[in-house]
Amino acid sequence: MNPLLQSILSAEFGFAIFRVMTPLLFAAIGVSISHLAGTINISMEGTMLVSAFVGVLVSAFTNSLILALLAGVAAGVAMGAILSYFHLRLKADIILAAIALNMFASGITVFLLFLATGDKGSSSSLKSMLFPEVHIPLIKSIPVLGTIISGHNIMTYGAFLAIILFYIITFKTPLGLRIRAVGQNPHAAESVGINVNRIRMWALMLSGFFGAFGGLYLSMGYVSWFARDMTAGRGWIAIAAATLGGYMPLGTFLASLLFGAVNALAIYFASLQIPSELIALIPYLATVIALTIYSAQAQKKRHRKVEEAKQVGTIKETT
Amino acid sequence: MEKFLLKYFTLIRVIIAIGxxxxxxxxxxxxxxxxxxxxLRSFLLGPFLTRSRLAHLFETASPIIFCGLAIAVAFxxxxxxxxxxxxxxxxxxxGTAFAVSTNMPAFIHIPLVLLIAGLTGALWSFIPGILKAKWKASELVSSLMLNYVAYFLGLYLINYHFRDKEAGFLVSFKLPETAWLARFIPDTRIHYGIILALVLAVLVYYFLYHTxxxxxIRSxxxxxxxxxxxxxxxxxxxxxxxxxxxxxxxxxxxxxxMGIHRRFLWQSSPGYGxxxxxVAIIGRSHPLxxxxASFFLAYMRVGGRVLNLMSDVPAEMVMVIQSIIILLITAEAFLSQWKYRITVRQAERGGAA
Structure with a gap:
């Protein structure tokens, strides 16, 4: 059999997809929840970076995974809070403010990394910790499936929980209802007494919360160190994944899975004789194509709705 | 005084943010x-202290002006x-690929290379434009993704087809001299690019405000x-x-x-975009x-580099500072209370008189 096909069909490839998908999924949930409130958070790149850094630093200095987790999550939430303060209180454009925050994250992490280790590249001199891998009893001994599903970092399973949590928050809680209301029509929401800015603040902080886990996984699971700009565009791919997934739980999950698969594929291709540059661009190109298809379809849907509304209107007029 | 404050409020706000x-x-x-x-002295005064650093200021500002103008038009x-x-x-x-594979007199070669590079960029940027205009695909996401695609395509082109294997590291062949932009101040790398940048700033200003x-675009x-x-x-x-x-x-x-490196040596994207x-944010998208704004950013950058060389403070501090400045400038409500108070006081005085 063709060696490429063979490696793609192997169980290890299935495992790699989930591994690659994990940070994307967390960040994509973060983007989705902020978009549902009508304030899209494109600072996931920076949020993940700060959380990844804080996690490594705290775990290295306290030797406590729990503290590292808490600090990393707090840092992510803080990023969301800063963005919401600048956007909601100080009326900054949310896109520009988020771009500035990404820049801030990129600078401050290297700045502090240098102060902490004397190195600007990575934290390899620090003894930071890793989140544990989980080998699921019984399932791990099932042949192919076991290899794919079992033995992942706990954060990967956390990502699945995060999707469920995202679903529950959005559709089963009053906050979720308000988030959706605010996102669909802020004026209507305001007229029934919802504090629009407060709901958006919560949504942005929640997006920071989810993004933080993606960052923590990167530096304490995916690899075991922090490196400058280690998010490497994942925060941006997450935006594409969230867009593609229609900002809904299942869609976001499937889109992240797709991007995970394409990225994993790029890694596999690279081991063959094809120029790595041409392989590396595949996921980004795929994102553009997927985004275009999605947007075109959404536009068609809008047109159809307008047409239907027009028809209903004419029927009413004639009767 | 207060009238002056009101008139130049936006500018004053930018200056306060920088402060x-x-x-x-x-x-x-x-x-x-x-x-x-x-x-501190290295950071704030460093860029002015030696001739080479002063030259560096101009060299750094030059590509930033071009990109600032580009973004300003879109903004x-x-x-x-x-x-x-x-x-x-x-x-x-x-552009590099074209320059190293052709041979012609400088007066055609230089404009042609610039034109080909520019048209390639225009064509590339046309993609998110058409996707947005036709299907409402977010230009933010698509242009960002296309950045990566462009990066890998460019890298592939240079590393696989125009790589100078004798250079010792991953760079393209050297540009033929007919495609060099001359440096016009001896012992520096300040080249005619900066003049082109200034001319373009005026042209873009004229285009945006007088055509x-x-x-x-502005409407x-x-x-x-x-x-x-x-x-x-x-x-x-x-x-x-x-x-x-x-x-x-x-x-x-x-x-x-064409003016500084005379070959393509960016193995990672240079970040000018x-x-x-x-600078489009600092300059409030106004071409002039x-x-x-570009010179200010260049000043911060050169200051950061001096800081990095001469002291124990990492240059990344500059990134932190510039992001804070941008946050403050984009924050529309920053200092708006102050403006409001001045406006009220002005109006009251007007009413009394």
Whole structure:
């Protein structure tokens, strides 16, 4: 059999997809929840970076995974809070403010990394910790499936929980209802007494919360160190994944899975004789194509709705 | 005095934001440096102290002006295309490829190479433009993704087809001398690119504020619906400003290759596209203000480099400062209370008189 096909069909490839998908999924949930409130958070790149850094630093200095987790999550939430303060209180454009925050994250992490280790590249001199891998009893001994599903970092399973949590928050809680209301029509929401800015603040902080886990996984699971700009565009791919997934739980999950698969594929291709540059661009190109298809379809849907509304209107007029 | 404050409120706000940024940098330096006085001097005065650093200021500002102008045109139409980086990279790579594989007299070669680079950038930037105009695909996401695609394509082109294997590291062949932009100040690398940048700043200003197309771009940015009702083709405007953006960015990148490096040596994307966003924000998307904004950013950058060399404070401090400055400038409500109070006081006085 063709060696490429063979490696793609192997169980290890299935495992790699989930591994690659994990940070994307967390960040994509973060983007989705902020978009549902009508304030899209494109600072996931920076949020993940700060959380990844804080996690490594705290775990290295306290030797406590729990503290590292808490600090990393707090840092992510803080990023969301800063963005919401600048956007909601100080009326900054949310896109520009988020771009500035990404820049801030990129600078401050290297700045502090240098102060902490004397190195600007990575934290390899620090003894930071890793989140544990989980080998699921019984399932791990099932042949192919076991290899794919079992033995992942706990954060990967956390990502699945995060999707469920995202679903529950959005559709089963009053906050979720308000988030959706605010996102669909802020004026209507305001007229029934919802504090629009407060709901958006919560949504942005929640997006920071989810993004933080993606960052923590990167530096304490995916690899075991922090490196400058280690998010490497994942925060941006997450935006594409969230867009593609229609900002809904299942869609976001499937889109992240797709991007995970394409990225994993790029890694596999690279081991063959094809120029790595041409392989590396595949996921980004795929994102553009997927985004275009999605947007075109959404536009068609809008047109159809307008047409239907027009028809209903004419029927009413004639009767 | 108060009238003056009101009239130049936006500008004053920018200056205050910059001031706060510098105060924070002083604070950071005192917090981290063993010899804060010396470090501070290196950072703030360093860029002016030697001839080569002063030259460096101009060299650094030059590509930033091009990208700032590029982004400013898009921002004026409220298009959040951040694809200047990709257009610049791919444009410069294709321009380099063309320059090293052709031979002609300089007076044709130079403009032709610049044109080819610019057109490549324009074409590249046309993609998010058409996707946005036709299908409403977010230009933010698509231009960002295309940055990566452009980067890898450019890298592939240079590393696989135009690589100078004798150079010892991954760079392209050296450009033939007929495609060099001359350096006009001895012992520096200041080249004619900076003159082109200044000329373009005036041209873009004229275009935006004194032509119909420029007016259409600004109207679309001001109020898209209003522009539509006024008979402006928003479709055309979106495409036009994206194409201009790509052209200017790639043109600027090419001047950098032709004037400074004389070969393509960017193994990682140089980041000028992002710098363009920074100066477009600081310069409030006004082409003529892009120039001082670019020099300010260049000053911070050179200061950061001096700091890095001479002291124990890492240059990344500059990134922190510049992001804080941008946050403050984009925060519309920052100092608006103050403006409000002055306006009220003015109005009351007016009423009394």
């Amino acid at each position: 706060i940024g510098i105060v924070i940098s002083v604070f950071l330096i005192y917090l981290t440096s063993q010899e804060p006085g010396f470090s 004026q139409a409220k298009q959040f295309n951040i694809g200047a980086e990709g257009s610049l990279y791919l444009g410069a790579a294709v 119909t197309a420029g007016y259409e 679309t940015g001001f109020n898209e619906r209003f522009a539509r009702f006024g008979g402006i083709s928003v479709f055309k405007v979106i495409i036009l400003c994206q194409v201009i953006l790509g052209f200017l960015a790639a043109f600027g990148g090419m001047t950098e290759v 992002w710098d363009g966003i920074i 203000l892009i120039v001082p």
